[in-house]
Amino acid sequence: xxxxxxxxxxxxxxxxxxxxxxxxxxxxxxxxxxxxxxxxxxxxxxxxxxxxxxxxxxxxxxxxxxxxxxxxxxxxxxxxxxxxxxxxxxxxxxxxxxxxxxxxxxxxxxxxxxxxxxxxxxxxxxxxxxxxxxxxxxxxxxxxxxxxxxxxxxxxxxxxxxxxxxxxxxxxxxxxxxxxxxxxxxxxxxxxxxxxxxxxxxxxxxxxxxxxxxxxxxxxxxxxxxxxxxxxxxxxxxxxxxxxxxxxxxxxxxxxxxxxxxxxxxxxxxxxxxxxxxxxx
Amino acid sequence: xxxxxxxxxxxxxxxxxxxxxxxxxxxxxxxxxxxxxxxxxxxxxxxxxxxxxxxxxxxxxxxxxxxxxxxxxxxxxxxxxxxxxxxxxxxxxxxxxxxxxxxxxxxxxxxxxxxxxxxxxxxxxxxxxxxxxxxxxxxxxxxxxxxxxxxxxxxxxxxxxxxxxxxxxxxxxxxxxxxxxxxxxxxxxxxxxxxxxxxxxxxxxxxxxxxxxxxxxxxxxxxxxxxxxxxxxxxxxxxxxxxxxxxxxxxxxxxxxxxxxxxxxxxxxxxxxxxxxxxxx
DNA sequence: GGCAATATGAAATAATAATTCCAATCCATA
DNA sequence: TATGGATTGGAATTATTATTTCATATTGCC
Numbered sequence: 001x002x003x004x005x006x007x008x009x010x011x012x013x014x015x016x017x018x019x020x021x022x023x024x025x026x027x028x029x030x031x032x033x034x035x036x037x038x039x040x041x042x043x044x045x046x047x048x049x050x051x052x053x054x055x056x057x058x059x060x061x062x063x064x065x066x067x068x069x070x071x072x073x074x075x076x077x078x079x080x081x082x083x084x085x086x087x088x089x090x091x092x093x094x095x096x097x098x099x100x101x102x103x104x105x106x107x108x109x110x111x112x113x114x115x116x117x118x119x120x121x122x123x124x125x126x127x128x129x130x131x132x133x134x135x136x137x138x139x140x141x142x143x144x145x146x147x148x149x150x151x152x153x154x155x156x157x158x159x160x161x162x163x164x165x166x167x168x169x170x171x172x173x174x175x176x177x178x179x180x181x182x183x184x185x186x187x188x189x190x191x192x193x194x195x196x197x198x199x200x201x202x203x204x205x206x207x208x209x210x211x212x213x214x215x216x217x218x219x220x221x222x223x224x225x226x227x228x229x230x231x232x233x234x235x236x237x238x239x240x241x242x243x244x245x246x247x248x249x250x251x252x253x254x255x256x257x258x259x260x261x262x263x264x265x266x267x268x269x270x271x272x273x274x275x276x277x278x279x280x281x
Numbered sequence: 282x283x284x285x286x287x288x289x290x291x292x293x294x295x296x297x298x299x300x301x302x303x304x305x306x307x308x309x310x311x312x313x314x315x316x317x318x319x320x321x322x323x324x325x326x327x328x329x330x331x332x333x334x335x336x337x338x339x340x341x342x343x344x345x346x347x348x349x350x351x352x353x354x355x356x357x358x359x360x361x362x363x364x365x366x367x368x369x370x371x372x373x374x375x376x377x378x379x380x381x382x383x384x385x386x387x388x389x390x391x392x393x394x395x396x397x398x399x400x401x402x403x404x405x406x407x408x409x410x411x412x413x414x415x416x417x418x419x420x421x422x423x424x425x426x427x428x429x430x431x432x433x434x435x436x437x438x439x440x441x442x443x444x445x446x447x448x449x450x451x452x453x454x455x456x457x458x459x460x461x462x463x464x465x466x467x468x469x470x471x472x473x474x475x476x477x478x479x480x481x482x483x484x485x486x487x488x489x490x491x492x493x494x495x496x497x498x499x500x501x502x503x504x505x506x507x508x509x510x511x512x513x514x515x516x517x518x519x520x521x522x523x524x525x526x527x528x529x530x531x532x533x534x535x536x537x538x539x540x541x542x543x544x545x546x547x548x549x550x551x552x553x554x555x556x557x558x559x560x561x562x
Numbered sequence: 563g564g565c566a567a568t569a570t571g572a573a574a575t576a577a578t579a580a581t582t583c584c585a586a587t588c589c590a591t592a
Numbered sequence: 593t594a595t596g597g598a599t600t601g602g603a604a605t606t607a608t609t610a611t612t613t614c615a616t617a618t619t620g621c622c
Binding site: 112164 | 361389392399532535548
């Protein structure tokens with residue numbers, strides 16, 4: 001009796017694709033419709049779906065039965081479950097994946113974990129980001145002669161991406177690197193007409209904090225990306241963003257920070273373009 | 282007659298929260314349940330929801346009516362619409378956001394765009410990543426004496442993150458940087474007992490390609506992350522991953538690449554730990 | 563504490579939706 | 593082209609589900 005009924009959407013999908021060739025015309029029609037409009041199947045009634053797909057309700061039921069379900073209703077469950085899954089709080093998924101990875105569930109689980117951590121962080125930041133802060137930060141940076149970019153260690157990749165993007169947008173910028181130990185000198189060049197993007201997360205790299213302090217004492221405005229209001233960076237900053245990145249296997253995601261960094265960068269680019277257009281006009 | 286019925290979930294949510302104080306006990310109970318378990322409202326029947334929330338079906342309907350709906354069914358629509366929205370293919374959202382940003386819709390739209398691009402990319406890669414490739418790449422890298430990390434320009438941030446993570450995991454690695462123009466010499470040190478992670482996307486940085494070629498001619502195995510099978514990197518690589526990153530405002534996301542990079546790094550770390558444990562036993 | 567207004571529970575009813583059934587049609591094969 | 597089997601359409605039937613109703617309980621107010 002066990003006809004191996006597909007219980008999850010992906011299985012169902014591949015079952016349908018496998019059999020596609022051998023299905024009768026109308027059944028194939030509803031099959032195609034189902035894969036193209038899974039949401040409609042999840043929410044519609046047999047009658048409404050059948051109408052949209054251009055078949056009779058009975059065909060829809062036959063389709064379900066041919067797949068081994070005992071009726072439309074149980075087929076629909078699979079489509080609903082899919083929406084639930086997709087939507088199930090990433091937090092929960094992340095927990096589950098962490099447990100799985102702990103148990104040594106293989107490398108795919110690790111990968112899934114990083115994807116989930118990134119997604120969680122992105123969700124989080126789009127909920128919590130304050131538009132006013134974003135505007136403020138962009139205005140501040142757009143006025144700067146040179147934008148200094150300050151970040152070490154884990155945040156360093158973000159700094160390099162900002163520097164790359166600013167360069168592509170032809171915005172003068174300076175990455176504060178430690179290669180030659182000339183940071184102090186580099187920092188000394190900054191004036192109140194410039195601005196800084198500083199990024200640091202707990203445990204805050206002491207060098208970043210020190211440089212941020214020095215530079216803020218020179219009167220250079222700082223836009224900070226950090227992880228809590230207790231962050232030492234927050235106190236030096238003119239504008240600061242709190243970004244909570246989820247972690248997995250001991251490494252925090254960077255996806256939210258990256259998204260914010262890009263928004264700042266491109267935002268500055270646009271603002272400058274607008275400003276120069278006005279000046280010309 | 283227009284009672285200003287909440288038409289979208291967020292409006293509904295705030296309406297409920299506003300009135301919370303003034304609602305009768307049972308109605309408040311179902312109200313709280315609805316906000317806590319929106320998915321159940323979307324999918325359940327009046328009876329099943331009422332049971333889960335510990336009230337009568339009629340209460341559920343009264344709740345809906347008090348909010349201005351004419352019955353449970355229309356209230357449910359809002360909860361369903363929410364799932365649809367949330368789930369509406371990120372691609373579509375991205376399109377919409379791109380159009381919005383083009384039209385000069387402000388900096389929030391830009392930010393949302395980068396978030397959407399990152400999410401799309403993550404979705405994409407979790408669908409397309411091949412487990413076998415992942416295993417293969419990790420085994421290959423785990424055997425290496427030194428892991429060389431090769432990436433420029435846009436991919437460079439990923440390289441710095443990999444280097445940072447490998448360092449934290451105490452895995453010997455060498456970032457191939459161009460600072461002193463010593464890349465050629467650095468590359469010359471690599472032997473077949475080492476391995477390379479190379480990352481490059483179109484337009485492929487010529488230096489990356491050249492270095493990859495040289496190093497592969499020395500017999501050093503390469504794991505490549507790139508964006509198509511036509512990529513020149515693919516031909517030098519022992520294992521390669523195709524990562525399709527969505528772009529926004531002219532900049533591609535890095536989120537999928539980052540997730541993959543982290544999975545490789547941490548995967549290698551685990552594999553080594555397992556191997557050394559076995560050796561000891 | 564008594565009264566009216568409001569809220570709640572439970573079952574009856576109405577509505578809506580899924581499923582079944584049968585006749586008509588299509589299609590492959592001899 | 594005739595014939596049997598599979599497929600389809602459409603209406604009838606059955607099932608499920610939302611809604612209404614009314615009796616009962618609770619609450620606030622004088």
